[in-house]
Amino acid sequence: MSNCIIRLDNYEGQYYPGDPIIGKVICSFNTSKNIRVAVPAAQVQPKHHQSQSNHDAADPESAAQFPSPEPDASSSPSGRAATSTVDSSAGSVASVNSNEPSDKYPSGQIGSGRHEYPFTFQLSHHLPSTYQGHYGGVTFTLKVKVDIPFKFDFTDSMQITVASPVNFNLIKDKLQLKPICYSTDKTVCCWCCASGPITMEVHLEKEAFVVGEVAKLRVDIDNMSNERVESVLVNLIMKIKSKVSASTDRGKSNRELLAINSYTGVAAHSQRSYDLNLEIPQSAQVPNFDQCKLFSQETKLEVTAVIPECLTNMKAVSYVTLGHIPIDGFSENQGDFLMPTDFSL
Known part of the structure; x- marks a missing residue:
């Protein structure tokens, strides 16, 4: 034959x-x-x-x-x-x-x-x-x-x-590499009576991390309300958007939870500071869509103060960049680069 x-x-x-x-x-x-x-x-x-x-x-x-x-x-x-x-x-x-x-x-x-x-x-x-x-x-x-x-x-x-690794040396001017702070506040009301504000500040050393690196952040919560903050959640979430064509923004997205940490909360009329370490998983699959206009990805670090009962939670969101090759070579926390796998989960 x-x-x-x-x-x-x-x-x-x-x-x-x-x-x-x-x-x-x-x-x-x-x-x-x-x-x-x-x-x-x-x-x-x-x-x-x-x-x-x-x-x-x-x-x-x-x-x-x-x-x-x-x-x-x-x-x-x-x-x-x-x-x-x-x-x-x-x-x-x-x-x-x-x-x-x-x-x-x-x-x-x-x-x-x-x-x-x-x-x-x-x-x-x-x-x-x-x-x-x-x-x-x-x-x-x-x-x-x-x-x-x-x-x-x-x-x-x-x-x-x-396998196209994301090289931070090639996009250095697009990265947020300096400390940055996000803050949010909320006035807790009970039966139309304000009981006091809750303020949350999130401090990040930077907003660009390679897989395997440990992201360091500090969370300050000042709870002057009559309600307790039940817990504090830190989530790292990647969203990948698939578009019909480059000429339209219409498409669909799927989300993947890369990491999650949970911490005890803050009592009413008290303050608390958290010094947190969030490891970017070495197994995280970070696609590189260089020159690709049909796909895009964004990753957000989300800090949530969980308030019980029927009250709305407080959130502070930072959009971070994930990559594989750190600036000027390798870092001690850098993980191994993994070949692409199926993202359809």
Whole structure:
């Protein structure tokens, strides 16, 4: 049986932006074949797939959202089945003719047997991470096609994983690296009678952390009301938004609780200060959506003073940036960078 397959030197198929992809195309023919192949014989083909409801068809002009080079990107905010595909093959991530001479690839009459054709090319230094979420994903696919005139072509494809760590050195000017304070207050009322205010201040040393790092914060609560503060909660929550297209803000979001800590509260007419350490989990999957306009993520650190009965809780929210590579190298608290996994939970 005749076929063609892709084999990578990196058998795991895991790469970082800027890495070379080295492999070979293996063609096995049971009879001689007349091959018509234009180099490249294998390439990473950029496509944009978008699944949405029948009455929300994709706009072909706005569907391809990555400047060349680009990966596959898919988003399905509606969760219903109708699919439109836009093939923006004008710019590939890379092609086999980037580093190999054209005479290495087959054309004309090829005899029966096994034939191997090596390829190598370089990934761009600016790529988003491989990502698969509940409403869409970003994938990278390596493809090969053996073009046989007037007959069925031989094809093969293979998905690779691109791990694109968030490097704080590249976005230093966008990070909040100085101490910052958030405050909120509330006047507690009982049967239309004010019993006194509750004030909460949250002090952060910065708002940018790498996975595995310990975030240090101080919480000051001044409770002058007749009600007690039952507890204090510190949550780290990541929200990933998947959009229908870059031209609209319409889409859906899913949230993931990365970390939660709970502390005892504050009695009525008393004060308390908390010096807290919140560890950013080393297992936290932080996608890098560089150059990707269909997906975005934000992470918030939320401090909540829980007030019992029917009263509304107090919240102070800080939007923090999570990454993998700290400024000017490594820190003692930095965790290992993990390859992307499924975010669809």
